[in-house]
Amino acid sequence: MASLSCSPADLAQFFGPNTTNSTAAATYLCDQFTAVSNKFVDTNYAIDTTYLLFSAYLVFSMQLGFAMLCAGSVRAKNTMNIMLTNVLDAAAGGLFYYLFGFAFAFGSPSNGFIGRHFFGLKSIPSSSFDYSNFLYQWAFAIAAAGITSGSIAERTQFVAYLIYSSFLTGFVYPVVSHWFWSADGWASAFNKNNLLFKSGVIDFAGSGVVHMVGGIAGLWGALIEGPRIGRFDHAGRSIVLRGHSASLVVLGTFLLWFGWYGFNPGSFNKISVAYSTGNSYYGQWSAVGRTAVTTTLAGCTAALTTLFGKRILSGHWNVTDVCNGLLGGFAAITSGCSVVEPWAAVICGFVAALVLIGCNKLAEKLKFDDPLEAAQLHGGCGAWGIIFTALFATKEYVSEVYAPGRPYGLFMGGGGRLLAAHVIQILVIVGWVSATMGPLFFVLRKLKLLRISAEDEMAGMDMTRHGGFAYIYHDDDDLLKPGIQLRKIEPRANSN
Amino acid sequence: MASLSCSPADLAQFFGPNTTNSTAAATYLCDQFTAVSNKFVDTNYAIDTTYLLFSAYLVFSMQLGFAMLCAGSVRAKNTMNIMLTNVLDAAAGGLFYYLFGFAFAFGSPSNGFIGRHFFGLKSIPSSSFDYSNFLYQWAFAIAAAGITSGSIAERTQFVAYLIYSSFLTGFVYPVVSHWFWSADGWASAFNKNNLLFKSGVIDFAGSGVVHMVGGIAGLWGALIEGPRIGRFDHAGRSIVLRGHSASLVVLGTFLLWFGWYGFNPGSFNKISVAYSTGNSYYGQWSAVGRTAVTTTLAGCTAALTTLFGKRILSGHWNVTDVCNGLLGGFAAITSGCSVVEPWAAVICGFVAALVLIGCNKLAEKLKFDDPLEAAQLHGGCGAWGIIFTALFATKEYVSEVYAPGRPYGLFMGGGGRLLAAHVIQILVIVGWVSATMGPLFFVLRKLKLLRISAEDEMAGMDMTRHGGFAYIYHDDDDLLKPGIQLRKIEPRANSN
């Protein structure tokens, strides 16, 4: 690369009165400008990659959040099981997404339905995708699988989990993300030609692509498995099977909140992009900041709404409900976070909390049992978030984040085309996930691979399948009396 | 600072037909370019420091990961003890590394064996080291001490811990990092002249420098102390002394995973560096992303391998084993993460899992007791990682990350010189750590400062040394009977 060092003596020679040196002068100057221009390209890559990588790390920390949230929300006897599924979501997801998931999702050029390049990261990096993009998308993919594992917790065979998880991360989710996020996707707002309803779907960070996919997969799983033993008594009344540790629930929730700052603002992928608005201080960096603010406000409002709503309904100030409400707000704002005003985010969160409460009431009525409320939270609030975006997206932000002249929110005067596209998105996601995951869970059940035996469920999977209970707080050191020790540490006395 | 504002009127004056102004014109333009160039220097410092600092914060979060992993892996009665050691690794490490550790490691100019400048951060910042470099290296140094504290957990006197920890962080580890990472080190790949085998050792983020040092120090400590009471019964059979909380183990493992994204990709130190490859989109930012990907894939593969391997061997799907396997994969890839292809990382992780299983079998046979498998994991898998790098390093990446024309991986056609250097590294680290830490532990034992008494070990160190048990879940609210309450809460009564 040409260096930027400039020598007046060299340059002055060219500025003589005779014109012969004019080419030399011009070349000299232009080389300088080219060098500057190249430096800018490099600098921007460095900034954007730094931004994207640290966002990816934050999104990854959500997996830790899921693990802790799930662990705290199940009974102690199934803790090892659910944590293992969360570790494996990340681990198995990493391999599958590397081998073919990323290719299905973003392989380009391809048709509108599924990608077919970049298997095993072949021809990466390219000018459109770098390794950091893969890492970021992987962190998203494993989040979807994490959602589903919550819905079917405490009663699912580990083998069934391995099968559906690979299928979901490796095929179902990548295809959906191809549709809505790849430049080739049929409903993508980045599609160069043939925008759906001349708009494309604005699912910025994935209320639909991630949350609804995970939630609906969980819905089918939990529906086909049926409720846990003891969840509804003989008279059909609902009995709360409380998780074993509220501390872990709060820990997980806060970690998810922390990670959501990678999930939503990070979805810009680049931060060093100027907007041609005339205000030099306003650019994509402001939009990124705004996205973080809308995300925060939606979650905060949903948490407060849930707090008071549940106080009225159940009479308690309940922290686990508040945590779920908070996550409901986040799941809802995820779709529109970058294109709505902060005040709209408050509305989004308020409604999300009501949607979650409503879905939970409905689930109870239908005797649907989801230990983590994942189907209600991610499915229900995710769907609301998609609708919300179509109602409140502002013209200015849509044109900055996507492209000028696009349809925008109905309530903001942008007409109904965006709403139409978003209704299509909800229908299509529900249809696709039902058509793939529903039969899968059904077949697993027919093969008796889905649900564990009643005895295993009573005893807890940790004892029977995972080598022992997760906690030993009172280890009484009667090591010289091994018989007693065994009995005390593992109440069932059958393993260790 | 020269400003970048450019006035056509001013500039035009110089471009008259008379030659007298040519110098002025040239100076004007060159001042502009100098200002641009300085701005770029500033910008790059800002980007690189941002990158390095946040990486350092991530590496620091590994200390939290270690604390939780250790806490969960020991029995409840020793939790306070092990957590205290982890807090102190960071705290005492901070002071020692500030006072002399950093000077021993990176003080320059110096001889090949040990550095001797920058005590107490004197003459920092300089053009080669900024405060952020110190912070980053400190976070590495405390990680090494954290590894060792796992090996000798549950039976070591606190005073012994204070002594070995200071010695390790303040002297043993800095010297090793000087050899392999300082530009003056005798085996460093950054050495300007006299490269070892014309290659130098490529231990990018420290499979050898950090993990083997910590692991081998732990090996000697655990060997000299002998196994915990009850770890092997009278017949010599191995009895698993399970940790008290799998949730903490999973929490710690995920936090380590999170922090490893600072450990490996962060070891580039700078992200805003262009590679002269002709592809403008490809630069150090891509290499950083690739490093994050190889790290992820190695860990994921090792976790899956361990899952199925342990299922076959022991019949359980065990989450703590999977966590250890995952960490084994990370420890192994740490050396070569920046210079291997993603597919090679999969091989690295696969073998690392087998190495760990093999080391554990061996340890059991030899009646070696390491509560966290730290010696096996960090020592064994670390050594494998060093070998792996010498086998799979690609020519292209070595020339980008280090320098063109260096020897590269044996299996990639680069000859055996890199492998020779790496074998030397393993031998030298084993030798140096054994020669320093071995005698230290031996002397401590002779002075009866190493191991706690059998009674203390049975009762747990928390009761006898650390002011009480870590958990009180059932505080029985007999506040109306304060006499009893006293007895119960102050754990001298050995009751709760």
Added chain:
Amino acid sequence: MASLSCSASDLAPLFSSNTANVTAVANYLCTRFDTIANKLSDTTYAIDNTYLLFSAYLVFAMQLGFAMLCAGSVRAKNTMNIMLTNVLDAAAGGLSYYLFGFAFAFGSPSNGFIGRQFFGLTDYPKPTGDYSFFLYQWAFAIAAAGITSGSIAERTQFVAYLIYSSFLTGFVYPIVSHWFWSSDGWASPTRTSDLLFGSGVIDFAGSGVVHMVGGIAGLWGAFIEGPRVGRFDQAGRSVVLRGHSASLVVLGSFLLWFGWYGFNPGSFLTIAKSYGDGGSYYGQWSAIGRTAVTTTLAGCTAALTTLFSKRLLVGHWNVLDVCNGLLAGFAAITSGCSVVEPWAAIICGFVASWVLIGCNKLAEKLKYDDPLEAAQLHGGCGAWGVLFTGLFATTSYVNEVYPGQPGRPYGLFMGGGGKLLAAQIVQILVVSGWVTATMGPLFYLLNKLKLLRVSRDDEVVGMDMTRHGGFAYAYHDEGDQSIKHAYMMGKIEPNIETPPANHSLPSADV
């Protein structure tokens, strides 16, 4: 925007000897330089916002740290309660800070006492601040409320908590931060004129603005409520009511440490800023690194000092005390972190540890009960930190960090005279006075209205049972009614549904 592409064949003809083209040449070149200047400005914005946003995320992680620290430090029966307050600090704080807190604090232009622009983020972003700045300041505001909730833990009605928390985050704290951090604030060092004592108060990241505010609010709350039942026995001896989980305390402390790297170095707000002419390795990025180092060293020293002094005083190597000592060092260095040398940070941490030990002794003597030692830690060590800055701030760092007004006063011990110290003392007095004048009456009024403290029965049973829908932990599952684990069931939650009736099964836990 004009492009940077330059074509020699276009430019060359312009360099002919006739003067007509001179303007064209100059324009051609100057447009490119303008473009470069704009691009550099964009780049700087991108870097600075990246830096500030991730710092804000780190500061937010402190809220998680507070939650875990508080949860571990209280007894198991109040865990749900304290965690709920921590979640709500963040959630309610988010809304109230959005609606008016940020406006009170940083609304500009305004008077020296309170801001009055940017309600609900209207007319935002501005050249002076972007959304990322709001997010960063929000994360600070909720930290202050988090401190206070620790002081009054285990005995406060939830409604009282809701009231004081909104008041603190929405009004008391924003005003203090306006005084010391807004460029309009009467005591701010970034004022363009009329600096207090020609210096202004250097409270870089908020030993006074955040920690003392939270600590003193907690002091009044805990003082007015009185100690927990059982904290001092009939003879007046102190009885330690230990928290239920040391693991959570350590987890929380480490997370706070992690987050403090956003709190202190992040307070620079920008990183892409050269000192002097630029082109040198030394700039704001170095100052940020130094700040991270001073922060680390102060905390480390305080932790080690606490370890050994507690060993001498009590005879135990106690991890909980070490964690508190660590945090004390951090709270103290927060004020001066950017303007002192690393060696001074060691002194800061050393003294902070003794300040904390002294405050705790004093609290015990006065029968003052603070479950998390928050008033002592954040109030006491925060005050020490404010003084420390007045003593050890170096002249070169003060001028780099607070540029534009050469010849500022700096630390007394560094030869900078007493004006900075005077300003710092004024800060301590003013913060104490203001928080006392606002929060004291509030807590007093709540007490009079019987809204402050829970009933004795509730306190004994634990608030989780009575107010929050149940105990936080169920390690021994009672859900499976069908299997007979009578013995286990007894053990588990002695009183899951039925309050005090059979809650005392002391022998149950082995």
